[in-house]
Amino acid sequence: MMGFDYYETLEINRNANDADIKKAYRRLALKFHPSRTREAGSTEKFSQLGEAYDVLSDPRKKATYDKFGEEGLKGGIPAEFGSGGAWSSRYAYHGNPDKTFRQFFGGDNPFADFYTNDEPLQFGGLQPGVVKTQDPSIERDLHLALDDLFNGCTKKMKISRRVMNEDGFTSSIKDKILTIDVKPGWKEGTRIIFSKEGDQVQKKQLHNTIFCCDLRQLSERSLMTHLICCLWSNIVFSLDIMHCHQIVRQKNHPLFVRQHNDLFYKAQISLEMALTGFSVDVETLDGRLLCIPINDIVHPTYKKTVTGEGMPLSQDPSQRGNLIITFDIQFPEKLSAERKHLIKQALALKC
Numbered sequence: 001m002m003g004f005d006y007y008e009t010l011e012i013n014r015n016a017n018d019a020d021i022k023k024a025y026r027r028l029a030l031k032f033h034p035s036r037t038r039e040a041g042s043t044e045k046f047s048q049l050g051e052a053y054d055v056l057s058d059p060r061k062k063a064t065y066d067k068f069g070e071e072g073l074k075g076g077i078p079a080e081f082g083s084g085g086a087w088s089s090r091y092a093y094h095g096n097p098d099k100t101f102r103q104f105f106g107g108d109n110p111f112a113d114f115y116t117n118d119e120p121l122q123f124g125g126l127q128p129g130v131v132k133t134q135d136p137s138i139e140r141d142l143h144l145a146l147d148d149l150f151n152g153c154t155k156k157m158k159i160s161r162r163v164m165n166e167d168g169f170t171s172s173i174k175d176k177i178l179t180i181d182v183k184p185g186w187k188e189g190t191r192i193i194f195s196k197e198g199d200q201v202q203k204k205q206l207h208n209t210i211f212c213c214d215l216r217q218l219s220e221r222s223l224m225t226h227l228i229c230c231l232w233s234n235i236v237f238s239l240d241i242m243h244c245h246q247i248v249r250q251k252n253h254p255l256f257v258r259q260h261n262d263l264f265y266k267a268q269i270s271l272e273m274a275l276t277g278f279s280v281d282v283e284t285l286d287g288r289l290l291c292i293p294i295n296d297i298v299h300p301t302y303k304k305t306v307t308g309e310g311m312p313l314s315q316d317p318s319q320r321g322n323l324i325i326t327f328d329i330q331f332p333e334k335l336s337a338e339r340k341h342l343i344k345q346a347l348a349l350k351c
Helices: 018-031 042-056 059-075 079-084 097-105 146-151 220-232 271-276 337-348
Strands: 138-144 153-164 171-182 191-194 200-206 235-241 244-250 256-259 262-270 278-283 289-294 303-306 323-330
Touching: 018 042, 018 097, 042 059, 042 097, 138 146, 138 153, 146 153, 146 244, 262 271, 262 278, 271 323, 278 323, 289 303
Parallel strands: 138 244, 262 323
Antiparallel strands: 153 171, 191 244, 200 235, 256 262, 278 289, 303 323
């Protein structure tokens, strides 16, 4: 399709910026959408609007059109003229204005955010302050070593979040570094909330709307398209910023297993040690070496509790849980007849 001016089609001048182009397409695409009007030529106009927006919203296509016109855009220009950012390939519109419309509005119905299937539309006007429920906060996992949760530390995490551009309608992804002060004793599932550090989203709000016709005389389809045109000028856009939740995920530790505020440590010992006594050396998460004497007979379910050597309590890090030592008794694979006889004699002796 050739022979129409993209700027005239969108009813803007050639000095229009990106925001002006978007505003113009939004207004005219709603006006000439096939579900809105059956007037002669409206379908062709809607298609022209899609093509005009597809070109003028793209900086390279727009640069070529501004310099070489529609003929240069669609017929192609020499490659040497493309060095300044122009579109040097031949352009052809995909021919689907509904696709352009959906990409612009994010769906077939730009007002879908205001209605749900569970709530019927109320006639006689809309109440002020009716808004869509805010989307859930952004959640990300924060993986921490047990040592970090024991001692506390400072972590920096890079997050990617969606930020609205200056035009107020499009968005881009930007990175940001968050600083997290990890407190001693934090547990799996602890949430750290960063207010207003999540994605930026538009929140739509409707003011009171006065309808210019008897709504009861309209069919359901006509009613919805009539509402689209009547309501659009009464929408107020505001910027809403989600919260960012960091959720603590504890990494496995090679020596300790955490259960609430207690630490479990498994020591491997021989049968001789289990029967005759020994001491266990345990290096704590803060670098101290504990030497714990075991004078009891160690049986398979035996546990040794060391009070106050577990995890710090997050509410009061000066208080701690317990260190609980369990034992893996290594039995000999074979015994000679002589050793069996000696063991029997030793066990037969009365204390």
